[in-house]
Amino acid sequence: MISKELEIINRLGLHARAAAKLVQTSARYSSEIKLKKGDEEADGKSILGVLLLAAGKGTLITVTAAGADEQEAVESIEKLISGKFDESD
Amino acid sequence: MPESRQSPLRDVRSRIRTYKGIAVSPGIAIGRALIIENTISSVYRIPIKPDEVEREVQRFLQAVEKTRQDLLSLKETVSRSMGEEYASIFEAHAMILGDPSFSDNVIQKIELEAVNAEWAVSEVEEELEARFESFENEYLRERGDDIKDVAQSLLKNLQGISHHDLSEIDHDVIILADDITPADAVRFDQKPIVGFATVTGGRTSHTSIIAKSLFMPAVIGVPRLNELVDNEELVIIDGYEGTIIVNPTPALIQEYRSKVSRHEEYEKKLLENRDLEAITKDGRRIVLQANIELVGELSDASRFGAEGIGLYRSEFLFISKSPVLPTEDEHFEVYRQLAEAMAPNPAVIRTFDLGGKKLAREVMGSKEDNPVLGLRGLRLCMKHRDMFRTQLRGLLRASVYGDLRVMFPLVSGIQELRQVKALLREIEAELDAENIPFNRQLQVGIMIEVPSAAMIADLLATESDFFAIGTNDLIQYSLAIDRSNENVSYLYEPFHPALLRLIKFVIQSGKKAGIPVSMCGEMASDPLYAVALVGLGLEIFSMNPSAIPVIKNVVRSLRYKECRRIADIALQKKTAQEIEEFVIESVAMRFPEGLVSKT
Numbered sequence: 009m010i011s012k013e014l015e016i017i018n019r020l021g022l023h024a025r026a027a028a029k030l031v032q033t034s035a036r037y038s039s040e041i042k043l044k045k046g047d048e049e050a051d052g053k054s055i056l057g058v059l060l061l062a063a064g065k066g067t068l069i070t071v072t073a074a075g076a077d078e079q080e081a082v083e084s085i086e087k088l089i090s091g092k093f094d095e096s097d
Numbered sequence: 098m099p100e101s102r103q104s105p106l107r108d109v110r111s112r113i114r115t116y117k118g119i120a121v122s123p124g125i126a127i128g129r130a131l132i133i134e135n136t137i138s139s140v141y142r143i144p145i146k147p148d149e150v151e152r153e154v155q156r157f158l159q160a161v162e163k164t165r166q167d168l169l170s171l172k173e174t175v176s177r178s179m180g181e182e183y184a185s186i187f188e189a190h191a192m193i194l195g196d197p198s199f200s201d202n203v204i205q206k207i208e209l210e211a212v213n214a215e216w217a218v219s220e221v222e223e224e225l226e227a228r229f230e231s232f233e234n235e236y237l238r239e240r241g242d243d244i245k246d247v248a249q250s251l252l253k254n255l256q257g258i259s260h261h262d263l264s265e266i267d268h269d270v271i272i273l274a275d276d277i278t279p280a281d282a283v284r285f286d287q288k289p290i291v292g293f294a295t296v297t298g299g300r301t302s303h304t305s306i307i308a309k310s311l312f313m314p315a316v317i318g319v320p321r322l323n324e325l326v327d328n329e330e331l332v333i334i335d336g337y338e339g340t341i342i343v344n345p346t347p348a349l350i351q352e353y354r355s356k357v358s359r360h361e362e363y364e365k366k367l368l369e370n371r372d373l374e375a376i377t378k379d380g381r382r383i384v385l386q387a388n389i390e391l392v393g394e395l396s397d398a399s400r401f402g403a404e405g406i407g408l409y410r411s412e413f414l415f416i417s418k419s420p421v422l423p424t425e426d427e428h429f430e431v432y433r434q435l436a437e438a439m440a441p442n443p444a445v446i447r448t449f450d451l452g453g454k455k456l457a458r459e460v461m462g463s464k465e466d467n468p469v470l471g472l473r474g475l476r477l478c479m480k481h482r483d484m485f486r487t488q489l490r491g492l493l494r495a496s497v498y499g500d501l502r503v504m505f506p507l508v509s510g511i512q513e514l515r516q517v518k519a520l521l522r523e524i525e526a527e528l529d530a531e532n533i534p535f536n537r538q539l540q541v542g543i544m545i546e547v548p549s550a551a552m553i554a555d556l557l558a559t560e561s562d563f564f565a566i567g568t569n570d571l572i573q574y575s576l577a578i579d580r581s582n583e584n585v586s587y588l589y590e591p592f593h594p595a596l597l598r599l600i601k602f603v604i605q606s607g608k609k610a611g612i613p614v615s616m617c618g619e620m621a622s623d624p625l626y627a628v629a630l631v632g633l634g635l636e637i638f639s640m641n642p643s644a645i646p647v648i649k650n651v652v653r654s655l656r657y658k659e660c661r662r663i664a665d666i667a668l669q670k671k672t673a674q675e676i677e678e679f680v681i682e683s684v685a686m687r688f689p690e691g692l693v694s695k696t
Contacts (some may be wrong), residue, residue, distance in 0.1 A: 019422075020236055021234060021236065022237070022241045023188055023237065023238055023240055024189040025185050025189050025421065027189065028188055028189035028192050031192060032192075044442075045559060051198075055189065055192045055196050056198050056199055057196075059229075059237075059243075060225075060228055060229075060693050062229075062232040062234060064233075064237055095168050095424070096421070096422045096424035096427075096487055
């Protein structure tokens with residue numbers, strides 16, 4: 009199991025389209041993926057769960073993956089978040 | 098429009114009503130009114146028998162599947178017409194629908210409480226919305242709207258499955274709605290629906306984009322439409338003129354039916370002039386260009402014979418991506434396509450003309466008391482510099498692919514022009530440093546739509562590469578008239594002597610400085626005004642693509658010398674009415690059979 013703390017840096021935060029991208033990315037891996045914001049935890053493969061984290065810009069999220077492809081999973085998610093979900097700002 | 102002046106619609110019986118809106122999607126549709134209420138019908142808690150539970154769950158799952166299919170096919174449609182990024186919201190909605198934490202909760206509720214699916218769905222929706230409402234982040238708080246959209250589509254389908262479906266209606270239907278949501282749009286894309294009209298929506302709105310992408314005759318922005326029309330009333334949607342006719346006489350229906358077929362023939366005939374030059378009988382060459390909003394309209398521009406894009410309204414790119422801003426690559430890609438499609442003719446990109454009434458709150462933030470005189474056009478872009486830089490970088494990068502030109506909206510004086518040119522130079526230096534190629538001779542022009550700019554057109558011409566007269570705003574600002582305000586709209590007079598003088602001065606100033614002057618407002622596409630404008634010396638007209646063949650025929654039937662005489666005399670007249678009467682009379686004398694009318 010590996011964990012990594014990441015900051016949400018895109019202007020709009022984890023809105024519907026960004027959450028959709030994150031969930032689609034998570035779904036590509038067999039590992040179990042959890043996102044944690046403070047005490048709240050969400051299933052990285054549930055769009056509602058991710059949306060309900062209410063992660064706006066500047067929020068710190070801990071991504072945890074457990075399974076055969078945990079390393080790649082966390083890396084992909086990190087790439088997505090640090091790349092601002094391909095949004096321009 | 099000259100044809101509406103002698104329109105049979107004036108001679109009406111009291112039962113007929115005509116309402117005016119904005120034409121966004123051309124065509125004629127005739128059908129019975131079907132009013133769509135904004136809210137779905139109330140949802141009641143109906144206890145069900147234990148042996149009905151299984152069937153109720155199945156009904157729910159069926160509705161989920163139907164809604165999911167609707168959303169995905171909507172995604173396809175929208176993706177084709179407006180691009181993948183805009184369509185992705187529907188994919189997100191489909192994912193929400195398919196999220197087990199949503200559907201499992203609903204099923205659990207149906208089973209545990211033995212209630213109808215509608216009730217279970219709206220309960221789960223409410224619980225979820227309550228959680229969104231507790232968010233501190235305002236933008237994310239509003240994402241509860243996504244949940245609401247999904248639940249509404251689902252409820253509509255649930256009710257549809259148990260009761261009736263639009264497809265059961267056996268006559269043509271015109272949808273009348275307060276607004277159309279993307280979720281509605283997919284439902285409109287089916288058989289009995291032939292056209293629609295909405296209360297909401299300006300020319301630059303999401304509603305307008307959805308309307309265009311449905312390729313269905315539509316009129317939007319009709320005030321109080323829902324109160325004025327009853328269900329089942331016969332309605333004609335005239336998507337060319339932006340009018341709605343309720344309870345037309347049989348004769349009028351006949352006329353419109355033949356208008357449809359005549360229009361097809363007429364368009365075919367008009368298009369015969371596609372490869373002919375727009376040239377007056379005495380040899381004055383006029384250039385006819387297209388105003389477009391979506392890349393998808395490029396094919397129209399070529400089909401109707403446009404010699405370039407005189408106005409690409411880039412704010413549609415903004416609106417279609419909202420709330421996310423378009424990326425530099427997205428700008429680049431769109432502008433490159435425009436430039437390449439039009440080469441060797443020019444493609445003029447007007448930078449974001451946002452603000453006033455057309456602005457997403459995400460960028461604007463605060464509300465202004467007087468937005469039309471507030472932060473809009475170039476001013477807004479200069480304030481939101483990052484967003485503007487992204488656009489200009491994308492545009493500069495695309496400038497090597499054809500004759501791409503940049504144009505700034507709502508310039509009121511030289512200082513603003515200098516500032517934005519300095520910004521352009523900064524970005525050019527950046528690109529140079531990064532070894533990214535761009536056109537060093539990029540033509541930089543401005544819209545002339547503020548009276549102060551028109552009055553110093555001679556000064557502006559020394560620092561600008563071209564002018565485009567935007568008549569809609571120029572008229573509104575010069576005459577202090579909001580055309581959409583019915584108390585004063587009668588004073589919206591394009592033939593006001595002040596306007597003619599301003600236009601004449603702008604054209605002359607351009608000519609003296611040796612820079613091209615075009616007009617891209619609505620005036621440019623009206624045959625009657627075109628006569629006067631040719632007379633005032635205008636050489637470039639930019640308009641909706643479908644208007645080009647008409648204006649070309651007009652131009653080809655004119656003599657420049659006569660037009661000049663008409664313009665000279667018109668300039669001596671004292672009121673808009675005198676000018677209009679005079680121009681109509683002169684045209685009638687020279688063209689006893691009338692100018693080419695649209696249909």
